[in-house]
Amino acid sequence: MKITECINNRRSIRSFIDKEVKKDIIHELITLGTKAATGSGNEAWGFAVITDMDEMKQLSDDTKKYILENFEKYPYLKQYESWLTNEKFNIFYDAPCLLIIYGDTNSHWYTYDCTLAAGNIMLAASEYGIGTCWIGFGEHTLDTADFKSKHNVPSNYKLVCPMVLGYPKAQLTAPTRKPAPIFFHE
Numbered sequence: 001m002k003i004t005e006c007i008n009n010r011r012s013i014r015s016f017i018d019k020e021v022k023k024d025i026i027h028e029l030i031t032l033g034t035k036a037a038t039g040s041g042n043e044a045w046g047f048a049v050i051t052d053m054d055e056m057k058q059l060s061d062d063t064k065k066y067i068l069e070n071f072e073k074y075p076y077l078k079q080y081e082s083w084l085t086n087e088k089f090n091i092f093y094d095a096p097c098l099l100i101i102y103g104d105t106n107s108h109w110y111t112y113d114c115t116l117a118a119g120n121i122m123l124a125a126s127e128y129g130i131g132t133c134w135i136g137f138g139e140h141t142l143d144t145a146d147f148k149s150k151h152n153v154p155s156n157y158k159l160v161c162p163m164v165l166g167y168p169k170a171q172l173t174a175p176t177r178k179p180a181p182i183f184f185h186e
């Protein structure tokens with residue numbers, strides 16, 4: 001698939017068939033993620049992969065509870081109140097795989113490095129017929145000291161991108177966007 005085709009057709013996927021994403025494919029996607037540009041060549045990324053769907057369901061429940069109890073800290077999430085109070089809503093959409101990208105805070109550039117790696121992974125995934133969705137809801141619960149220590153993530157690493165992966169239930173139409181604001185072009 002041409003890279004422009006991947007870019008033009010990528011969508012966030014929130015509904016998956018019951019099929020695991022094989023370990024070697026996940027590792028290949030991670031490797032492709034690490035081919036992204038990296039500030040000062042620091043390669044300030046690290047990855048955790050969760051495929052235990054019971055754990056993901058528990059993490060989803062814990063996250064919803066945490067956000068609802070701390071709504072005042074997250075005014076930008078208020079618009080999702082009806083999703084978060086819906087018992088059936090799983091913030092990870094029952095995906096078979098949750099890939100979490102953490103940035104090494106010893107590098108000034110870690111947020112950029114990890115976001116570029118995430119972009120590579122999203123695009124590369126489409127080559128394998130795999131859909132992805134960045135899960136910003138997980139921003140707090142996947143970055144706690146407890147969670148990180150349980151999953152072997154060093155404490156100097158900070159969460160940048162939680163991303164679910166899986167085989168899409170349906171093909172979505174290409175994304176539409178407003179015309180790009182171009183502030184200056186001589």
Ligand SMILES: Cc1cc2nc3c(=O)[nH]c(=O)nc-3n(C[C@H](O)[C@H](O)[C@H](O)COP(=O)(O)O)c2cc1C
Nearest residue numbers: 010011012013014091133134135136137138175176
């Ligand atoms: C930083 C960031 C956080 C996001 N968080 C969520 C999320 O928690 N849940 C979700 O369903 N989608 C999430 N998304 C996906 C966006 O909703 C999606 O990219 C946007 O609606 C555009 O749709 P498209 O990706 O299909 O083009 C997030 C995307 C980004 C970049």
